[in-house]
Amino acid sequence: MLSGAMQGALSTNLDGALGRTGWRWAFIINGVCTIFIALLAFFLLPGFPDRPNPLAKFYLRPRDIEVAEARTRRIGRDAQVGIKVKTFFRCFKFWHIWLFSIAWAIGSGITPSSYFNLWLKSLKNPDGTKRYSVGMLNYLPIAGQALQLVAELLFSGFSDYLGTRLPFLLLQSVISITSLIILIIRPGNEHAYMAGWYLNYVGA
Numbered sequence: 001m002l003s004g005a006m007q008g009a010l011s012t013n014l015d016g017a018l019g020r021t022g023w024r025w026a027f028i029i030n031g032v033c034t035i036f037i038a039l040l041a042f043f044l045l046p047g048f049p050d051r052p053n054p055l056a057k058f059y060l061r062p063r064d065i066e067v068a069e070a071r072t073r074r075i076g077r078d079a080q081v082g083i084k085v086k087t088f089f090r091c092f093k094f095w096h097i098w099l100f101s102i103a104w105a106i107g108s109g110i111t112p113s114s115y116f117n118l119w120l121k122s123l124k125n126p127d128g129t130k131r132y133s134v135g136m137l138n139y140l141p142i143a144g145q146a147l148q149l150v151a152e153l154l155f156s157g158f159s160d161y162l163g164t165r166l167p168f169l170l171l172q173s174v175i176s177i178t179s180l181i182i183l184i185i186r187p188g189n190e191h192a193y194m195a196g197w198y199l200n201y202v203g204a
Contacts, residue, residue: 001145008138050079111204116141116197144201151202176203
């Protein structure tokens with residue numbers, strides 16, 4: 001959501017600045033933010049209980065490390081030794097990773113909301129001009145992402161509160177399937193079709 005809002009603002013306000021188009025500025029600013037966050041990781045990630053990050057001393061107190069080591073001993077977990085070649089190839093023997101990969105591929109395939117802005121980009125006015133500016137192409141999907149965030153919080157919150165999973169999984173699946181049917185049928189009413197896109201965010 002933040003990235004979409006920022007890219008919309010950059011495309012609108014920095015288009016043409018220093019001879020660069022707005023989308024180029026979006027890439028530049030996003031790159032700078034990415035590098036900044038990556039550098040923060042060197043100071044904020046605590047490391048492992050037996051090998052704490054020395055750069056994190058400003059917030060990682062000796063008492064915190066002692067608690068982490070005590071918890072590690074209590075559950076009988078060995079110290080981290082890194083990934084060896086044998087260990088790496090052994091993970092492919094577990095059926096869980098293959099099933100998860102298939103489920104992930106299927107899940108990614110039924111969430112077309114990532115292409116919502118491409119549909120918006122294809123819309124034209126009666127005179128043939130583009131209906132939405134570059135900024136709006138970034139802003140409109142934010143509403144869908146906000147719906148998705150609220151839906152996830154509600155589904156997971158009520159699921160934990162009631163101590164049950166299946167009803168909410170089924171509800172989310174029904175919403176997702178309904179949205180996919182709308183997108184496949186592609187009704188002539190443009191508002192109904194757009195509702196299908198936003199519904200897909202909720203069921204994603």
